[in-house]
Amino acid sequence: MTSNPIRTNRPPVDVNCLTAALASCEAGLSVLPTRKDTKAPLTAWKPYQGRPATRAEIERWFRAPDTALALVCGRVSGNLEMLDFDLKGEAFAAWADVVKTEAPGLFERLVLERSQSGGRHAAYRCPGMIIPGNQKLAMRAIHTPDDAEVEIDGKRFRPRRHEDGFLVELVLIETRGEGGYFLCAPTPGYELIQGDFNRLPQLSPMERDILIHAAKAVSEWTRPAEVHGLGRGIPHDTPRQPGQDFNDRGDVRILLASHDWTSCGMRGANEQWRRPGKTTGISASLLGGRVFHCFSSNAAPFDPDQSYSPFAVYTLLTHGGQYHAAAKALAAQGFGNAPNGRPTTSNTATATAPISRSRAPLSQSKRWELARRRFPRFAFPWDIFPAEVAASLQQLARSCATSPTPLPAQAFCMVAGAVGRKLVVGIKDSWQEPLIFWAADIRDSGAGKTPPMWEMAKEIARRQDQEHERYKAENVSWERLSIKDRQGQLPPEKPRGYFSTNLTLEGVHAQLDGHPTGGMIILLNELSALISGQNQYKSGGTDRESWLCLHDGKPTRIVRAKEAVFINGARVQVCGGIQPGIFSKVFGGENGQFIDDGTVFRCLFTYEPSSHHELTGESWSQANRQTWNAILSRAFDWADKQDKPFRLTFPPESQARYFGWRNTLDVLRPDLPAPFSGFLPKAFGYAARLAGVIHAIAALHSGEDIPAELSREAMGLGMKAAHFYLGQAVDALSLLLHDGEAARPTEVSSRTILLASVLHKLAAETDNGRLAVKHVQNAYNREATPEEHIRTPHAMGGMLRACRLNITTGKHNANGHKSCYCLIWDEQTAEFLETMRRSLHCQQTLAQHGFSDEDMDFDESA
Structure with missing residues (x-):
């Protein structure tokens, strides 16, 4: 007797993905079909960075077997952004701990899932800002004896040379933002553990910034070329030995504590530090006891998202950034090739040397510069x-x-x-x-x-x-009324x-x-x-x-x-x-x-x-x-x-x-x-x-x-x-x-920030140093909501001139447009882009600027 094969009514996995994809589309998300193994899109996906797929496209894509579901990040999905925790999510717990401390209740609002590799995804929307492209937030370096390829967490890496050896740089946490996408449940191997992608929380820019800074707080590695005070910025005629010696032997912890920084103990592999004026929270990390990485924007004289050697920390805190003067002072304390003999071999010089915190009063121009920053x-x-x-x-x-x-x-x-x-x-x-x-x-x-x-x-x-x-x-x-009738009544x-x-x-x-x-x-x-x-x-x-x-x-x-x-x-x-x-x-x-x-x-x-x-x-x-x-x-x-x-x-x-x-x-x-x-x-x-x-x-x-x-x-x-x-x-x-003679301010609004974003993307399309105004208008309208549209090139030119950007006096051929007025790509354009960048960064870091402990953290970078 021949037995019939057992049949089940269980739907194939791609049917689950089809249902989820249609639901995500209804929720305002742009979806993509991808391969589960390579994560590569199964269709040309650039159009879907600008528009969501239609229902017919989704049904066609996800009826094919083994199709995985991916979500496109950025503006097209309502300003969707995702934090990706790699290496089986090793940094996830430390990151979550920082978030819960800095903003109670925020972590519980996020959509969280476990990826097929054991990592974690944390997703949200942030409608109040322009979501940037993919960014690496937290790194780790693994040193290797040679340049032979190594396998880590199922992935293969080729080490690169570093000083006298080799290393592999690994990403612990990165974002998926504008121009990015990620696979998600119900794709096999992905498991939703909190929330629902179709009910994404809407975070303010301040709340998003808390998540970003928490990720930076658990980073374990900064490239030496990006660390201030490792040889760059020191005058050529200044002996570098004192600074180098201080980098090797100086105790940066004592130095920070003497300037009212507070040690907050260890988080993961990092020592956490809190800037002066704060009572809770963290503002910087000390990596390996040597590299001071500041992520607070209100920790002058340190700039946000910058790393400093002990010598740079000493120079900024005690000598106003003057490396020559700092080197001389360290030489007098016995660091480097001091004229009075061999250098000392302990850290006692750092602990006992008088460190002056006084500085000359700021000039009026510096005071105004500080106010504007x-x-x-x-x-x-x-x-x-x-x-x-x-x-x-x-x-x-x-x-x-x-x-x-x-x-x-x-x-x-x-x-x-x-x-x-x-x-x-x-x-x-x-x-x-x-x-x-x-x-x-x-x-x-x-x-x-x-x-x-x-x-x-x-x-x-x-x-x-x-x-x-x-x-x-x-x-x-x-x-x-008669006088008699008015008696006893109020007027x-x-x-x-x-x-x-x-x-x-x-x-x-x-x-x-x-x-x-x-x-x-x-x-x-x-x-x-x-x-x-x-x-x-x-x-x-x-x-x-x-x-x-x-x-x-x-x-x-x-x-x-x-x-x-x-x-x-x-x-x-x-x-x-x-x-x-x-x-x-x-x-x-x-x-x-x-x-x-x-x-x-x-x-x-x-x-x-x-x-x-x-x-x-x-x-x-x-x-x-x-x-x-x-x-x-x-x-x-x-x-x-x-x-x-x-x-x-x-x-x-x-x-x-x-x-x-x-x-x-x-x-x-x-x-x-x-x-x-x-x-x-x-x-x-x-x-x-x-x-x-x-x-x-x-x-x-x-x-x-x-x-x-x-x-x-x-x-x-x-x-x-x-x-x-x-x-x-x-x-x-x-x-x-200034009695009315001060320079007029630059307009900073949602439309000028959008214009800056559009111009930044068009930078590579300049034609003989020019952009056709019509070309700028078209690109702007593609990014803008219908209410924000600029309806004529003439109106676009008016907006550009109002932003103090220069327009050609005559007509030119540019960007495929014949005989038209053009934006001149010059220093004014660069200055406008920088002004808008700093303004946008300010908005995005308002979470550190008066809120809880990071309330005042504004961008102080040059």
Whole structure:
């Protein structure tokens, strides 16, 4: 009897991959078919870096046997990025430990899987930035006796020569980003262990940076050619023996500890160190006790992602980077070929030698350079808002053909005016911050400063109109009553003040007398009234001190010749636009009085250059208008229902984050320009105010009750916004001090960062040092969202000129385009790309810049 073969209904593995691929496509991911063994794509895959595959393509690909599923990273998949842990995931546990310490809860949000080789993948999306290409983050070196090929973890490597031997460089952790892909479950051999690829977490750039820095923290190897102080940068006429001897014998641990660095013990094969001013977390690694690798951006004099020999550490910490002077000092301590005899043979010289930490005071130019490095301009961090709110304000700006950058500060003013004194931020029992904002939009005439502001204020104006109509109708009825009928009745309640367009204290008092919330917003087409309005009663003295009290939320009493005016519980917001020249004259008047008394420091400045924004038929949609109006309406209604002020409190983790950030910033003040350092104390308060109003906007948008606690994450959003405004303040104050003659700032926005990314990719396509403007436009539009498209070459040229890039005066043939204007690839282009690179790096490292322990880490590289 012949037996039939056993048949099962189990689907083949590729059917599982087909189902997963279709689901991933639905989730906004670009998928690829690959070989499981070689991981090579089974189709030309470059098109799928720009567009997802269609359903028909996916069904065709994954019906073939033995087809593995891969996900394409980068923009096409919603800014997908993956961290790949090789060598069976040896560094995964150490990395996870760092992440859990630096940002509790972040690790648990990631999508994690085990790869077929036993490694690990950690995946996420980061929509708030441009995902870079693949990057190696953590390395290990294995020394070999010769150059014979070796096998490690199933892979074969050819050693390369290193000094007197050979070594193999192994990657422990690397990214898969723009232009990369990776195999994933349910491909056989891949196992999902946490999360779901179709529900990827969306991380902020700060959270992503924590993951990246944690990976760099466990790296075990840096190439000698990349280590500062191993012979490079030393003057030719300086004997190198002292530095080399210190590299061999000097104890860099004692040196670091003497400059307030803290040892944090071992993590994996590395010693971990924490920079001065931090209480938790790590800032650098010491590899093999000899190579100091810094990954913090706020660890001056060290640059981020740089490695230093002991000699370089000594030179930077004790001699301001002057290698010649450092070598002489070490020679005097007995290192190298000292003139007084043979060098010593112990480390006691390092331990006992007096190490001077004093240095000459910084020059004014150096102080300004430091301020610009610490607080650089970067694009407004729209991710502080719910996505619908950010989209609403950005579309409003497009509909008015203007920049969206000033609108958030105006939004803060309006929401704060709506809630008034009914919402306060309690940093601790003895310190409360009111929600009061003064927003100053510094731009040229014709830049479109006021139309968006008045569009945003329509709900406020509607309520004001409704209130006046109510009063008018009630007053008509009152006037018709006889004197007898009026007895025992109260006259109509005067109209409630929602907004004003003037700034006299008498007017503020009249509007806010008996006001239920004390909240009012003053909308100014010309912000110079904030200063000129303070001098309306010169015979009775200036009103400036009273306005400063109002900004601080304190009561004020103004004594006039005829009467005294007392204002208490006022929450007066001020916002408006001003031209750079007028700003310089008005706010810089009276011999700098408005700097000395702190008026300037109380403003949230946005200062942008003249730039082209294309006017189109786009309007502020009803849905986007309603998103914003609903927030304002709910804010007014919420405040009117509150019997007493609602206090937002800081739980311990928020307090720790805030105090660490404040203390880290405060130690910078002696080295900053004296006028600018005045912004810092106000920034400390503004960070709490910003956190409170951003927290409120999120709750009001959702229609939910405002939570009573400001979480650690919410506090981080306030600090991020505060740093944005500090970056703007550097240029605003420079304009003020230079009487309007300071160089105009470069626009830094999402569109200029995108332009820089496009130009960087086009660098290899220059034609006789030129790029056709039409060619740039086409490349830009391929990368941009439909809303961001530049519709004509003429508009593209306007944007390039606004970025101070040079366009040919005549027409040329370039990039396949006939007789067209071209971008000249010159030093201006290189400078623009570098400016945008540093700005983007700043955004990407905001996680180390005021958040927890890495809050202040900005890019300080040259």
